[in-house]
Structures are given as structure tokens and as C-alpha cells.
Amino acid sequence: SQTIHQWPATLVQPVGSPLSLECTVEGTSNPNLYWYRQAAGRGLQLLFYSVGIGQISSEVPQNLSASRPQDRQFILSSKKLLLSDSGFYLCAWSVGQGYTDTQYFGPGTRLTVL
Amino acid sequence: AQSVTQPDIHITVSEGASLELRCNYSYGATPYLFWYVQSPGQGLQLLLKYFSGDTLVQGIKGFEAEFKRSQSSFNLRKPSVHWSDAAEYFCAVGAWSGGSNYKLTFGKGTLLTVNP
Numbered sequence: 001s002q003t004i005h006q007w008p009a010t011l012v013q014p015v016g017s018p019l020s021l022e023c024t025v026e027g028t029s030n031p032n033l034y035w036y037r038q039a040a041g042r043g044l045q046l047l048f049y050s051v052g053i054g055q056i057s058s059e060v061p062q063n064l065s066a067s068r069p070q071d072r073q074f075i076l077s078s079k080k081l082l083l084s085d086s087g088f089y090l091c092a093w094s095v096g097q098g099y100t101d102t103q104y105f106g107p108g109t110r111l112t113v114l
Numbered sequence: 115a116q117s118v119t120q121p122d123i124h125i126t127v128s129e130g131a132s133l134e135l136r137c138n139y140s141y142g143a144t145p146y147l148f149w150y151v152q153s154p155g156q157g158l159q160l161l162l163k164y165f166s167g168d169t170l171v172q173g174i175k176g177f178e179a180e181f182k183r184s185q186s187s188f189n190l191r192k193p194s195v196h197w198s199d200a201a202e203y204f205c206a207v208g209a210w211s212g213g214s215n216y217k218l219t220f221g222k223g224t225l226l227t228v229n230p
Contacts, residue, residue: 043222090157105157
């Protein structure tokens with residue numbers, strides 16, 4: 001069966017510090033991968049998605065970047081964190097051609113920027 | 115562009131009572147609809163999904179949802195709520211967003227509180 005891991009589970013970082021969040025998927029090949037941010041009362045905002053190694057699409061201009069160095073690894077990064085980067089970050093995966101995709105979510109990372 | 119509206123930010127029900135969570139979507143073509151549930155501090159778990167066919171969809175944990183094209187709705191229901199159902203519920207619509215890009219658009223969620 002497929003599983004998705006995210007780490008760390010929680011993170012407290014000062015403003016201006018770098019960020020690296022990692023997501024890995026097991027039990028499937030060539031998944032579509034997604035990064036979402038969830039802020040209180042604002043639902044889920046899609047940040048990045050990837051359909052393959054080195055293929056990253058950004059949904060919203062921001063202080064963050066994403067990379068996919070391996071087939072089942074997705075990394076969310078920032079060179080300098082802002083207060084507004086605080087939130088709950090969720091990674092998700094899916095397989096398929098799009099219209100029948102079901103996305104499965106990881107446990108999330110709670111990021112607090114102070 | 116597609117959008118999802120969950121009109122109720124917070125709903126409180128008594129244990130054993132019936133539940134209906136509302137979801138309205140906006141999309142120009144046939145939508146692909148999902149309901150997810152999120153417990154505090156956790157990721158999202160898929161409850162059910164609708165792609166085509168029977169408009170009444172059964173999901174896990176005793177939930178069901180009915181797709182009504184005429185009302186652009188996909189409301190989630192449960193006949194008898196359990197205390198463990200307390201969580202936040204998200205409706206989502208999947209759609210093509212230009213070319214071959216497929217994305218999920220989520221509503222802002224409905225927080226469910228269950229009273230004993």
C-alpha cells in the first residue's frame with residue numbers, strides 16, 4: 001500500500017531563516033505531487049505541483065520554491081522566511097491522468113515563523 | 115475558473131442527530147467532486163468522491179453525498195453523528211485548469227462540533 005511521509009511535524013523558525021520541508025511517498029511510482037498551505041479560515045491553497053522529476057509548476061507567486069530531486073521526493077524551500085509563511089503545510093500525491101485523480105494527503109507540517 | 119463555497123463555517127449537532135454539510139460549486143463542465151475530513155493537527159482523509167454515474171455516493175464512516183447538477187451542489191450527509199465525527203470537513207472540485215493541468219479547488223471548510 002502507499003504511504004506518504006512529511007517531516008518535520010512541527011517547526012518554529014525565526015524570520016529571515018531558511019526553510020526545507022520534505023515529503024516522500026512510498027509504494028507507487030511516478031506520482032503527481034502537490035504542496036498546499038492551510039491558513040486558519042482560508043481553506044487549502046495549492047502552492048506547487050509536479051508531474052515528474054524536475055517538473056514543477058507554481059500556482060501562486062510567493063517566497064517559497066519547490067524541487068523534486070527524486071521520483072517520490074518533493075521538497076518545499078525558502079531562502080528567507082517571512083511571518084506570513086506561517087501555516088500548516090500539506091503534501092499530497094496522486095496517480096493518473098488528471099480527471100480521475102484522487103489526492104491523498106500527508107500528515108502535515110506546522111510551521112511557525114516568529 | 116472553478117470555485118467551491120461551503121456556506122457554514124461552523125455547525126454544532128448533538129450525538130445521534132442527523133447531519134448535512136452544504137457545498138456549492140461553480141464550474142462550466144462536468145465536475146469531479148470530493149469530500150475530505152481533517153482531524154485537528156492531521157492531514158486530510160478522503161471520505162468520498164463523485165466522478166459520474168449514480169448521483170448518490172457512499173463513502174467511508176457512514177457518510178454519503180448527493181450530486182445535484184441543477185443546484186450545483188454536493189451536500190454531505192450522515193443519518194446519525196458520532197462524537198468521533200467532530201472534525202473539519204472540506205469539499206473540493208477537480209477540474210482542468212488550462213491545457214493538461216488538473217487541480218483541486220477546496221472550499222474553506224466547515225468545522226463540526228458534536229455535543230454529547
